Structures are given as C-alpha cells and as structure tokens.
Amino acid sequence: xxxxxxxxxxWQSGRITRRRFLGGVAVAGAGAAAIGLVGCSSGKKSGGSxxxxxxxxxxxxNDGTQDGAPTHLGGILRVRQNPALPSMNVFxxxxxxxxxxxxxxxxxxxxxxxVPTDTGQVELxxxxxxxxxxxxxxxxxxxxxxxxxxxxxxxxxVKASDVVASFKRFREEVxxxxxxxxxxxxxxxxxxxxxxxxxxxxxxxxxxxxxNAGSPIYSSIMPEEILHGHDDLLQKDAIGSGHxxxxxxxxxxxxxxxxxxxxxxxxxxxxxxxxxxxxxxxxKLITDDNAALAAFRANEIDSTGFSNRxxxxxxxxxxxxxxxxxxxxxxxxxxxxxxxxxxxxxVRVRQAFNLLIDRQKxxxxxxxxxxxxxxxxxxxxxxxxxxxxxxxxxxxYFRHDVKDARDLLTAASWDFDSEWTMRHSNRQGDSxxxxxxxxxxxEGGVKINLEQxxxxxxxxxxxxxxDFKLTCFQHLPYxxxxxxxxFYLGPGDGRTDNFMRYQDDTVDAAxxxxxxxxxxxARIEKTKEAQRAVMRAYAPMxxxxxQISFGGSYSYVKGQITGxxxxxxxxxxxxxxKA
Amino acid sequence: xxxxxxxxxxxxxxxxxxxxxxxxxxxxxxxxxxPATAIAGQGATPEQIQQLRDQLGLERPIFPISVTxxxxxxxxxxxxxxxxxxxxxxxxxxxxFSREFYSKKPIRDEFKRRFFPSFELVAMSLSxxxxxxxxxxxxxxxxxxxxxxxxxxxxxxIGASVxxxxxxxxxxxxxxxxxxYSMPVGGYVAPWEDLxxxxxxxxxxxxxxxxAGSAGLMRLVRTTMLEVLRAxxxxxARAKGLSGRVVVLEHALRNSATPILTALGTSFVAIFGxxxxxxxxxxxxxxxxxxxxxxxxxxxxxxxxxxxxTAFVVVIVNLIVDLSYAWLDPRVRYN
Numbered sequence: 001x002x003x004x005x006x007x008x009x010x011w012q013s014g015r016i017t018r019r020r021f022l023g024g025v026a027v028a029g030a031g032a033a034a035i036g037l038v039g040c041s042s043g044k045k046s047g048g049s050x051x052x053x054x055x056x057x058x059x060x061x062n063d064g065t066q067d068g069a070p071t072h073l074g075g076i077l078r079v080r081q082n083p084a085l086p087s088m089n090v091f092x093x094x095x096x097x098x099x100x101x102x103x104x105x106x107x108x109x110x111x112x113x114x115v116p117t118d119t120g121q122v123e124l125x126x127x128x129x130x131x132x133x134x135x136x137x138x139x140x141x142x143x144x145x146x147x148x149x150x151x152x153x154x155x156x157x158v159k160a161s162d163v164v165a166s167f168k169r170f171r172e173e174v175x176x177x178x179x180x181x182x183x184x185x186x187x188x189x190x191x192x193x194x195x196x197x198x199x200x201x202x203x204x205x206x207x208x209x210x211x212n213a214g215s216p217i218y219s220s221i222m223p224e225e226i227l228h229g230h231d232d233l234l235q236k237d238a239i240g241s242g243h244x245x246x247x248x249x250x251x252x253x254x255x256x257x258x259x260x261x262x263x264x265x266x267x268x269x270x271x272x273x274x275x276x277x278x279x280x281x282x283x284k285l286i287t288d289d290n291a292a293l294a295a296f297r298a299n300e301i302d303s304t305g306f307s308n309r310x311x312x313x314x315x316x317x318x319x320x321x322x323x324x325x326x327x328x329x330x331x332x333x334x335x336x337x338x339x340x341x342x343x344x345x346x347v348r349v350r351q352a353f354n355l356l357i358d359r360q361k362x363x364x365x366x367x368x369x370x371x372x373x374x375x376x377x378x379x380x381x382x383x384x385x386x387x388x389x390x391x392x393x394x395x396x397y398f399r400h401d402v403k404d405a406r407d408l409l410t411a412a413s414w415d416f417d418s419e420w421t422m423r424h425s426n427r428q429g430d431s432x433x434x435x436x437x438x439x440x441x442x443e444g445g446v447k448i449n450l451e452q453x454x455x456x457x458x459x460x461x462x463x464x465x466x467d468f469k470l471t472c473f474q475h476l477p478y479x480x481x482x483x484x485x486x487f488y489l490g491p492g493d494g495r496t497d498n499f500m501r502y503q504d505d506t507v508d509a510a511x512x513x514x515x516x517x518x519x520x521x522a523r524i525e526k527t528k529e530a531q532r533a534v535m536r537a538y539a540p541m542x543x544x545x546x547q548i549s550f551g552g553s554y555s556y557v558k559g560q561i562t563g564x565x566x567x568x569x570x571x572x573x574x575x576x577x578k579a
Numbered sequence: 580x581x582x583x584x585x586x587x588x589x590x591x592x593x594x595x596x597x598x599x600x601x602x603x604x605x606x607x608x609x610x611x612x613x614p615a616t617a618i619a620g621q622g623a624t625p626e627q628i629q630q631l632r633d634q635l636g637l638e639r640p641i642f643p644i645s646v647t648x649x650x651x652x653x654x655x656x657x658x659x660x661x662x663x664x665x666x667x668x669x670x671x672x673x674x675x676f677s678r679e680f681y682s683k684k685p686i687r688d689e690f691k692r693r694f695f696p697s698f699e700l701v702a703m704s705l706s707x708x709x710x711x712x713x714x715x716x717x718x719x720x721x722x723x724x725x726x727x728x729x730x731x732x733x734x735x736x737i738g739a740s741v742x743x744x745x746x747x748x749x750x751x752x753x754x755x756x757x758x759x760y761s762m763p764v765g766g767y768v769a770p771w772e773d774l775x776x777x778x779x780x781x782x783x784x785x786x787x788x789x790x791a792g793s794a795g796l797m798r799l800v801r802t803t804m805l806e807v808l809r810a811x812x813x814x815x816a817r818a819k820g821l822s823g824r825v826v827v828l829e830h831a832l833r834n835s836a837t838p839i840l841t842a843l844g845t846s847f848v849a850i851f852g853x854x855x856x857x858x859x860x861x862x863x864x865x866x867x868x869x870x871x872x873x874x875x876x877x878x879x880x881x882x883x884x885x886x887x888x889t890a891f892v893v894v895i896v897n898l899i900v901d902l903s904y905a906w907l908d909p910r911v912r913y914n
Contacts, residue, residue, distance in 0.1 A: 078765070083872070084872060086681035086682060086876055087681045087683070089681075231683065235683045236682070236684070250692070250766055250864055251682060251864075252682065253864060254765055254766040284766070285764075285765070285766070285862045285864070286764050287859055287860070287862045287868070288748075288859070288860045288862065290748055290752050290755075291751050291761070291762075291764070291860065291861065291862065294751050294752065294754070294760075297755050297759045298755065298759050298760050298761030300761050300764045300765070301764065319759070456875065456876070456877060
C-alpha cells in the first residue's frame with residue numbers, strides 16, 4: 001500500500017526528483033559563490049593610522065610621550081595571553097621557566113637597570129647610581145622601594161641583600177651555555193642595605209645588557225625570605241617590587257595584574273610619579289590566532305599582533321580610524337645551524353652551504369618581502385649590525401651562487417650521494433624554513449631529509465644536547481648583540497661548548513675583544529669586527545633574515561613605547577584615552 | 580536489574596586497572612619520552628638529569644613485580660615495595676590524584692575547577708545533537724523522498740564529513756569578518772554568574788559539536804524509523820484512528836529507541852573527544868584544554884589521570900545506555 005494512503009505525507013505535489021534537487025543545489029551554490037565574490041561587507045574603509053617600515057625595517061621610536069600627557073588615568077588594558085604559564089615559579093623546572101621569567105620580569109619584578117635596544121644606554125631603574133671603579137667591578141646604589149604587600153613579605157623595604165639573594169638564587173639554576181651568572185660574574189655582595197657590588201672574573205662590557213646583569217629574567221629582584229623553602233608559594237604567586245601586582249590567575253591563565261600603588265617614583269634620574277598610568281592589565285588566554293584576531297576586531301582586547309602585513313591591512317580596512325597600527329623590525333631571526341663534525345669542519349663545505357642560501361628568496365617566499373637579511377648580529381641592533389650596502393664582507397656573505405657552491409663542494413670531495421637529516425621543530429615558521437632550505441640546498445646537489453620534532457623534544461634534546469647534523473629554527477628576540485655573538489663562542493676559560501660544538505680561535509678572540517671593550521665607540525667597532533670574523537670563518541650558524549612584525553591597538557590606547565626593543569613591554573606609560 | 584548493574588560495575592575496576600596500566604607503561608617507556616630530560620633541558624648535565632629523576636621517582640621500578648632470567652632459564656621474580664605504578668595507583672584509589680609536574684597543584688583541585696566547563700559543553704552539545712538528530716531524523720523518515728528528506732540527508736553527510744576544527748574556525752572567522760563579532764574571551768564564567776556571557780561562549784561551540792554529533796544520528800534515526808513505520812502494528816495504530824503525531828512519536832519512535840540510544844552513547848564519546856578541539860580553539864579552561872596542554876608539556880601525572888578518567892566516563896556511559904534499554908523496552912530483562 002502506498003505511503004499516501006496512510007496520510008503520512010502531508011503534500012502530494014512538489015515531489016522532488018533527485019535530478020531537480022541536485023539542480024537546485026547547484027543554483028544555490030552558484031548564488032553563494034556570487035555573494036562571496038561580490039562581498040557582503042560594506043566596502044573598504046580607509047584610515048587607520050599606521051607606521052610601516054620600509055625595506056630597512058626602521059620604525060619610529062616612541063618613548064611614551066608622543067601622545068602628550070595622559071588625560072585619563074586608570075582603566076584596564078586587555079591583551080592576549082598565549083599560552084598559559086605552567087606555573088609562576090621562575091626557577092624551574094626545566095625549560096618552561098623562560099616563559100614565566102619573561103612575563104613576570106616585565107611586570108611583577110623590578111630590576112636595577114635596563115638597556116633598551118635603540119640607545120644601548122643604561123637606564124637606571126631601582127639603582128639611582130652605578131659606578132665602575134675598575135673593569136671588573138660594578139657598584140650600584142639603590143633607591144627606596146618596597147615589595148608588594150603580600151605574606152610573608154608584607155610590603156617591607158627592598159634591600160641590597162634581596163638583590164644579592166635573587167642573583168644568587170638564579171645562579172643556582174642551570175644556565176644556557178655560556179651565561180653571565182655562571183661564567184662572568186664572580187661574586188655579588190651587599191656592602192650595606194643600599195649598595196650592591198658585582199665583581200666579574202674578567203672585564204665584560206656587556207654587563208648591563210639584557211643578556212647579562214640587566215636580564216629581564218635573571219636580574220629580577222625578589223624578597224630573599226621566599227627564595228628557598230617556599231616552592232608552594234612560588235608556584236602560584238609572584239611577589240616583587242615591580243609596577244604590577246599579580247592579582248589573580250587561573251593556573252597560569254587569564255592573568256590579572258593591578259597597579260602597585262607604592263611603586264617607586266624615580267627612574268633614570270627623573271620622576272615617574274603616577275606610573276603606571278593604568279589600573280591594571282588583564283591577560284586573556286586566547287590559544288587560537290583566528291580567535292585572537294576576532295577578539296581584537298570585536299574590541300574584546302585592546303591590542304594585538306598581526307601575522308603579516310595583509311592581515312594588518314585587512315584589519316585596517318575593517319576598523320578604519322578606530323585603530324592604530326605599527327610595525328617594527330624584530331630582533332628575532334631565522335637560522336641554519338650545522339654541527340661542526342666532518343665534513344662540515346671543512347670551511348669550503350660551510351661556505352658552499354652559505355652560498356646556496358638565497359636570503360632574498362627566503363624573504364620573498366616565506367615573509368612576502370617583509371623581512372631583512374640577517375648577519376651574525378640581527379639588523380634590529382642598529383648600533384652594531386653590519387649592513388650589506390656598507391660592508392664588503394657582508395656583501396660577500398650574502399652572495400648567492402649555486403655554481404660556486406657546487407665547485408666548492410666538489411673541491412671538498414663532498415659525497416653528492418649522501419643524505420643528511422635536518423631536524424626542526426613543529427612550529428610553522430621552522431617547518432617552512434626547513435622546507436625552503438631543503439629546496440635551496442638541493443639546487444646545489446645536497447640531499448636533505450627533513451625530520452620534524454615536537455618543539456619540547458627539539459629544544460630540550462636536539463638543540464640543547466646538540467643531537468643534530470643540521471637544524472634550523474627561529475631565535476628568540478635578544479635585546480643586545482652579545483647573545484647572538486655568544487652562540488659562536490667556543491669552550492674555554494670555564495665556558496661550556498656551544499650548540500654547534502664549534503671553535504675557532506680567531507672568532508673567539510674577536511668576540512671576546514668586543515665583550516671586554518669598555519669604551520662604547522670602540523666596542524661598536526670591535527663588535528662589527530667580530531661579525532666579520534664570524535662571516536670570514538663561515539661559522540656554522542648561518543642567519544638568514546629577521547622578520548618585520550606588525551601590531552595594532554585601538555586609538556584610545558596611548559603612550560605606548562615602540563621601537564625600543566622589549567622596553568615597551570613594561571607598559572608603564574600606557575594610558576587609555578577613554579572615560 | 581540490580582544484580583546486572585552490580586555485575587557490570589564490578590568490571591569497572593578491572594577495566595580501569597587495565598587502562599591505567601597501559602597508559603602508565605606507554606607514557607614511561609616510549610623512546611624519546613624521558614620526562615626528566617624534557618623537563619631539565621637547557622643543557623643540563625647528566626648529573627642534573629639524574630637528580631631530577633631521583634626527585635620525580637623515575638629511578639624506582641615502574642612495576643611492583645619485575646622478572647629477570649637466571650642462568651638456569653628460570654625467571655626470577657622481584658617484588659618492589661615502592662614502584663612508581665603501585666604508589667600512583669595506591670594514591671589514586673585513596674583519592675589522591677597526585678600533582679601536576681610543573682605547577683605542583685593537586686590534580687584534584689584542578690580537576691574540580693575544570694570539570695564544570697567541560698561538562699557544560701558536552702551536555703549542551705549532546706542535547707543539541709540529540710534534539711537535531713532525532714527530530715530531523717524523524718522528519719526525514721516521515722517525509723521520505725521530499726525536499727526535506729534530501730536536505731536532511733545532505734546535511735547529515737556534510738556534518739559527518741566536515742571536520743569539527745574547520746567548523747569551529749569558521750565559527751570564529753565568519754562572524755568576525757562580517758560583523759566584527761567575537762565570542763567572549765578571558766576565562767570561563769558560570770551560568771549563574773553571567774548567563775548571557777556563558778551562553779555566548781558555549782552555545783556556538785555546542786551548536787557546532789552538536790551538529791557534528793547529530794549527523795550520524797540523523798541517518799540512523801531515519802533508517803530505523805523507516806523500518807518501523809512499515810511494521811504491521813503501525814498500520815494497525817493508524818487504522819485505529821490515532822493521529823500521525825501519536826503514531827510516530829509514541830509508537831514508532833519508542834520502538835526505534837534502542838539503536839538510537841546506542842548511537843547517542845557513541846555520539847557522547849565522539850563529542851567528548853571533539854570537545855578537546857573546541858576547548859583548545861576557544862580557549863575554554865576545561866578538561867580538554869588541560870589534556871592538550873599536559874601533552875605538550877609532558878606532564879605525565881595529568882595525562883595518566885585524564886586517561887583513566889576518560890575510561891571511567893566511557894564505561895559509565897555505556898552502562899547507562901545498556902540500563903536504559905530495560906527502561907524503554909519492557910521486553911528487555913537483565914537477569
């Protein structure tokens with residue numbers, strides 16, 4: 001009996017055959033495509049103030065006063081957090097303290113001084129005076145400051161002994177290769193409640209920089225009474241004397257900072273009374289990049305970074321004058337690192353590999369042109385970095401020549417049938433770079449097999465245990481040229497081996513000469529000479545490019561510091577121009 | 580029924596024991612997974628890695644019993660009073676779920692904090708999945724070969740084919756591009772604290788997960804209903820003058836319920852797994868994101884606990900599904 005007779009079908013007409021239905025779907029699909037092509041937005045909006053660097057990557061330096069004096073005080077700045085911090089303990093375990101060390105170092109903890117990238121000059125923070133009576137001694141006089149009002153510290157005054165204890169506590173942890181605390185600093189003592197004396201094993205001109213005694217991580221000042229035996233406290237809370245108090249967090253996520261009302265009122269000889277201008281900063285955990293951009297467009301957060309220029313331009317066209325964008329030359333950089341084992345201990349092989357890397361092509365392919373070629377010192381360190389235009393050694397270093405490369409490999413009796421494994425992490429940038437290098441080296445007849453690894457495993461085992469033949473990765477954004485050059489420094493004088501297991505006496509001598517030169521102008525020249533030494537030796541870490549980074553914030557966010565390296569992360573001068 | 584239930588529940592510890600054993604072994608013995616090295620990193624010396632292994636108890640035997648061959652080829656059994664596994668499982672039974680590797684927070688506290696967001700997401704998704712799947716499956720069966728039937732079937736295919744992470748990404752990108760809209764960010768807000776914000780965060784994600792989960796259910800309901808609608812008793816019910824709604828919902832649907840319930844149980848497990856993706860993409864501080872983060876950080880204690888918890892949930896859900904057969908169908912008796 002047909003279904004109709006049961007009355008279960010409510011209409012008899014319009015019975016759709018399969019053909020008619022599929023035809024309708026096709027029409028609907030064409031309509032949807034048409035709408036997509038035409039676009040359903042209201043059209044491009046103009047506007048959105050922007051400062052975009054040119055090919056050289058120079059961006060305007062803003063010191064926080066560019067928007068005038070703050071007209072509104074208070075308010076909460078909302079920014080993205082990714083990822084969640086594993087704990088608040090800056091002392092360990094393992095590799096993850098870097099994340100909380102950096103985060104808390106720019107927020108909850110104070111420091112004696114800081115050296116911004118653009119000037120390379122010491123800016124005094126907690127220290128009101130710094131003297132160097134001789135090449136191996138630094139004496140810092142501290143100003144008045146107090147810790148946050150939390151148990152068991154309860155807002156007491158910061159003493160020199162806290163600084164000493166903090167430095168020594170960080171020194172108890174394992175360092176990364178050659179580092180200031182373990183290899184340069186001999187001792188640190190408090191000669192009285194306000195005076196800290198650092199003695200070094202040998203003269204070290206970089207002593208004040210962010211890679212050394214000015215590190216945002218390792219120079220963080222903490223109360224001495226909680227540095228030992230208070231692991232539980234350190235895991236979940238951070239007590240410092242910085243301008244932000246750690247107010248709350250959800251196991252390392254959605255962190256809320258609030259203004260420390262008793263923050264010191266002086267800095268670098270000037271009054272900073274009233275800073276920070278904000279009431280606080282709310283960090284909102286957003287793990288997905290699309291979600292972060294959506295949150296910014298919906299004004300759920302006040303500032304963001306963009307993946308690339310196009311994304312920035314898309315956002316400008318959507319939001320117009322409501323936002324301000326900026327771009328800056330990153331201090332991080334991409335590199336190819338080779339372990340100094342046969343056949344790579346033959347300089348001809350290394351030179352050949354360098355000749356095979358077309359850095360401009362890497363910039364065009366991987367960054368759509370938004371990057372700058374990078375030598376041993378990243379170009380963001382403008383005081384110290386060499387440029388291709390002005391230096392013949394660098395010009396030759398950046399030369400790309402497949403024929404010359406093959407000739408060199410042949411002369412070095414390179415086995416063109418051999419296959420070499422390049423290990424890289426699963427970060428997108430590292431994977432892309434690895435594929436690019438595989439193709440580039442392949443043009444010269446070098447067979448590369450890629451092996452992708454989980455980031456944790458790659459960092460802790462492959463890189464830190466030097467368990468590789470070749471690897472490629474993105475360096476962190478170092479604030480000064482010391483650390484980029486230190487990667488090439490060989491073992492000796494208490495120094496541990498570098499990742500490449502490489503040593504060259506000429507290179508070492510040039511790097512150490514720069515590091516021990518106390519005269520600033522002379523140090524700049526010696527740093528450049530050290531770079532030339534690295535390039536002439538074709539030291540087995542070939543830096544490729546530094547990216548241009550793009551960021552944006554709503555127009556009511558004012559007073560931000562840009563173009564000064566990580567200095568802007570302190571956010572002391574940021575204010576919100578809204579009621 | 581009670582005896583059946585108790586008999587099923589008696590299997591639970593055995594199943595959990597087996598799952599915990601497998602998880603423990605896999606996490607501790609796979610090559611390249613040495614937790615001490617992963618944690619220590621930073622060029623740590625072998626001595627420092629060893630110290631960390633001692634601190635974490637990784638130097639103790641993994642199992643309470645180990646076997647070695649003797650020269651006479653007779654295996655020798657060694658009993659270890661303080662093996663890693665026996666300590667862990669003993670604590671687990673006593674309600675001590677151990678602590679996170681890095682934060683040292685008790686896992687129990689963190690579980691309590693994260694449970695409700697995940698529960699809310701899964702419950703909402705399952706409800707939506709059930710409502711959409713059953714409702715449209717019924718409509719599709721009732722209006723067989725109509726435009727509605729074709730639309731439902733096409734939708735089911737799309738729902739089963741398109742990955743959830745893609746749909747979730749579209750859920751973020753399209754509203755952002757078209758309306759500059761974003762779901763709330765910055766942490767979980769309970770429904771009793773701010774219902775609007777809570778729903779803004781969970782409803783879209785639940786719709787996506789529910790839609791994905793309903794795809795298979797729609798097709799199953801349709802197939803089952805078609806079979807039942809052809810039965811003689813349905814014809815009899817119609818002939819007796821009962822309305823279409825009563826015939827479909829009270830007679831046909833009820834007799835199709837058993838396979839639908841089974842599918843719902845399967846759907847729950849799928850949604851449970853899919854919620855991990857949703858929590859990661861939407862930054863919802865639930866169990867799924869916790870699992871994801873723990874896997875990235877090699878936090879073995881958290882991973883172990885969550886594996887056992889997942890097994891527990893799956894077993895309980897399957898038991899509930901089986902017991903519900905008896906409730907729905909009086910002919911089903913568990914002796």
